[in-house]
Amino acid sequence: MSEENFQDFNEWIEVAGLTDFITQYGSGSSLRDIALTDLYKYLQNPYSNIKDIQKASKYLTNKHGIIKEVLRSLKSLPSLDYIISWSTVDDEKKLKNYERKVNDFLKEIDIKTFIRDGLFEVGEMGTIVTCLRNKRYIQFLDLDDLRINKQRNGRWVVEYDLNSIKQHKTVNDKLAVIESLPDELTLAKYNLFINKGEDYRYIELKDADVINIDGNRNMPYGLPLTIGAWSSILQKEIIDRVERSVADRLLKTIVILSAGHLDKEGTKPVPKEVITAYFNEVSKLFNKKNGMSFNTGKESSGTGTIALPHFFKLDTLEVNTELFKKELYDKIEKDIYSNLGISPAVLWGGGGNNFSSAQLNSQKFFRYIFTLLEKFEVLINRYLKQILPKSVSCEFVFAKSTMLDKDKYVDKYKDLYMQTGISKFWIESLTGLPYENVIGQAEYERKVLKTESIIYPASNAYTQSGNNDNKGGAPTVDEPTNENTIKSKSNGSNNNPKPSTS
Numbered sequence: 001m002s003e004e005n006f007q008d009f010n011e012w013i014e015v016a017g018l019t020d021f022i023t024q025y026g027s028g029s030s031l032r033d034i035a036l037t038d039l040y041k042y043l044q045n046p047y048s049n050i051k052d053i054q055k056a057s058k059y060l061t062n063k064h065g066i067i068k069e070v071l072r073s074l075k076s077l078p079s080l081d082y083i084i085s086w087s088t089v090d091d092e093k094k095l096k097n098y099e100r101k102v103n104d105f106l107k108e109i110d111i112k113t114f115i116r117d118g119l120f121e122v123g124e125m126g127t128i129v130t131c132l133r134n135k136r137y138i139q140f141l142d143l144d145d146l147r148i149n150k151q152r153n154g155r156w157v158v159e160y161d162l163n164s165i166k167q168h169k170t171v172n173d174k175l176a177v178i179e180s181l182p183d184e185l186t187l188a189k190y191n192l193f194i195n196k197g198e199d200y201r202y203i204e205l206k207d208a209d210v211i212n213i214d215g216n217r218n219m220p221y222g223l224p225l226t227i228g229a230w231s232s233i234l235q236k237e238i239i240d241r242v243e244r245s246v247a248d249r250l251l252k253t254i255v256i257l258s259a260g261h262l263d264k265e266g267t268k269p270v271p272k273e274v275i276t277a278y279f280n281e282v283s284k285l286f287n288k289k290n291g292m293s294f295n296t297g298k299e300s301s302g303t304g305t306i307a308l309p310h311f312f313k314l315d316t317l318e319v320n321t322e323l324f325k326k327e328l329y330d331k332i333e334k335d336i337y338s339n340l341g342i343s344p345a346v347l348w349g350g351g352g353n354n355f356s357s358a359q360l361n362s363q364k365f366f367r368y369i370f371t372l373l374e375k376f377e378v379l380i381n382r383y384l385k386q387i388l389p390k391s392v393s394c395e396f397v398f399a400k401s402t403m404l405d406k407d408k409y410v411d412k413y414k415d416l417y418m419q420t421g422i423s424k425f426w427i428e429s430l431t432g433l434p435y436e437n438v439i440g441q442a443e444y445e446r447k448v449l450k451t452e453s454i455i456y457p458a459s460n461a462y463t464q465s466g467n468n469d470n471k472g473g474a475p476t477v478d479e480p481t482n483e484n485t486i487k488s489k490s491n492g493s494n495n496n497p498k499p500s501t502s
Contacts, residue, residue: 034059036234043227050221054125054143057224061124064233067226069347070340074225075120078369079406080112081399081428087392098392103436105135105387114138115376118211122372126222127212129158131182131205132383139182147202148210148220156220158208160185162193162201182207209382211375229339236332257282260311270311278312341365366402373398399429 034056042049042056061067084102086095109132121140122128129141129148145164150157160181168174178187182205193200212222259275262268337344342365345358380396388394401409406429413426424435431438445451 034234036231039230039234046223047216047219047221051144053224053227054127056230057124057126057227060226060230060233066336066340066347067229067233070226070342071120071123073342073347073365074123074369074372075116077366077402077404078115078119078373079399079401079403079409079429079432080115081401081432082111083397083399083425083428085395085397087394094392098388098394099436101387102384102394103434105384106434108136109138109383111380115373118376119369119372122211122213122222123225126214126224126227127210127220130209130211130379131158132207132386133182135383135387141182141205141208156210158205158210159202160205162190162203165190209379211379213372213375226340228341229336232332232335232339236336239328239332256315258313258315260313262311282314341368362404366400366405369402370398370400373400399425401429 038052039056042053046053061071084099086099117140118128118130125143127143129143129146131139131141133139141158141160142164145161147159147161148156162185165174165177168177174190175187178185178190184203184205189200189203210220212220213225215222257279259270259278260266262270343358343361346362346365377396377398384394384396399409410426410429413429417423417426427433427438428435
């Protein structure tokens with residue numbers, strides 16, 4: 001059949017099944033909304049494409065488990081034990097009140113949950129904006145609703161864009177949004193913007209702070225933690241798509257009906273009507289063979305036969321199932337992990353890494369986590385200054401330990417306690433609870449429950465002294481009622497040597 005006749009038949013489009021995934025993704029794009037070409041454009045000038053980068057990061061985080069697992073590790077690995085060091089305060093009673101005030105504030109804002117959520121989101125988006133509300137809780141603001149383009153005294157000035165409220169249609173929806181926003185945003189200011197225009201569009205938020213990672217010092221926005229691995233992940237997705245296409249071809253065999261010539265000399269092509277008729281009959285036969293009637297949508301079964309003249313031929317399309325070698329998969333897999341900066345051993349305990357390399361990589365990743373925690377320390381200390389008088393100051397610091405090396409820090413703090421008597425750090429690292437909680441529990445058990453008269457440690461070298469004046473071990477009975485005990489004490493039987501030593 002000539003090329004011209006071939007183009008006349010729409011039915012032949014069905015035969016060209018292999019062109020779907022391969023031609024669609026062979027151009028270098030793996031997704032319609034996030035193509036490799038788009039990614040390269042983002043990387044050439046990240047700050048002019050920051051909104052697109054943030055949207056792409058959210059999409060890829062939800063789509064690819066490896067990206068989400070890195071962010072989960074960033075969130076869950078640090079122990080988040082913390083230490084509060086106080087300035088000198090003459091009045092001991094006042095200091096206790098300040099300590100109670102700070103501890104209540106940290107409980108109120110749910111400090112550990114706030115930090116873990118902040119680590120995940122700053123890793124995903126590259127930037128977060130926090131706002132302290134009524135000195136009681138911390139709110140994360142939507143970056144799309146903000147303008148951040150100037151600094152004051154080294155801090156970025158955050159302004160809310162009132163135009164973002166206009167997208168809500170009803171008055172009740174707008175009121176609900178305004179009530180959920182910081183106190184500076186009111187219905188009166190929104191109405192002023194609506195009536196008088198752009199000069200009243202942006203409202204400065206005084207208690208809003210910017211935390212970013214991997215960003216330029218002169219730019220407010222950072223870049224997602226995982227952005228370096230996106231190109232390798234998209235390339236792997238292209239291969240996965242082609243693999244699925246090949247698998248689909250294996251399950252649904254492509255049969256090619258080819259037409260020759262009526263005569264052996266090859267001078268008389270098969271007429272168009274004859275080709276159409278046989279093509280339709282063969283299609284019906286295979287639809288019936290596959291158990292589905294496409295005209296009725298009902299299942300059918302049976303075996304059909306058809307006779308073909310010598311100038312028609314049926315062949316199956318052979319599919320190459322070894323498009324990609326194992327070495328290519330291994331290379332892309334290594335590229336993904338190396339660009340993420342974390343080994344498989346740290347994420348899921350696999351990957352074939354030896355212990356020393358996995359240990360080195362985990363320490364490197366921990367150091368990165370600690371640098372992020374330092375940013376949050378600055379933020380927490382700024383909040384604490386707002387609830388304390390100017391004459392008193394304290395410093396909030398996270399213990400640089402993670403869930404994987406916490407035992408090492410517990411042992412160090414125990415040594416510190418044994419050598420100096422400072423118990424605070426050891427108790428907190430051991431229990432994971434604030435020091436004052438443990439002290440309060442100890443006072444409650446001793447003063448209220450009086451458990452020391454009921455539960456006591458066994459007698460041993462640590463609970464007994466040479467003078468027998470230690471309260472450890474079993475309690476002594478001042479007035480024994482047992483007859484044998486009375487005889488033993490009066491006769492001095494306990495002072496007699498044992499038979500083995502006599």
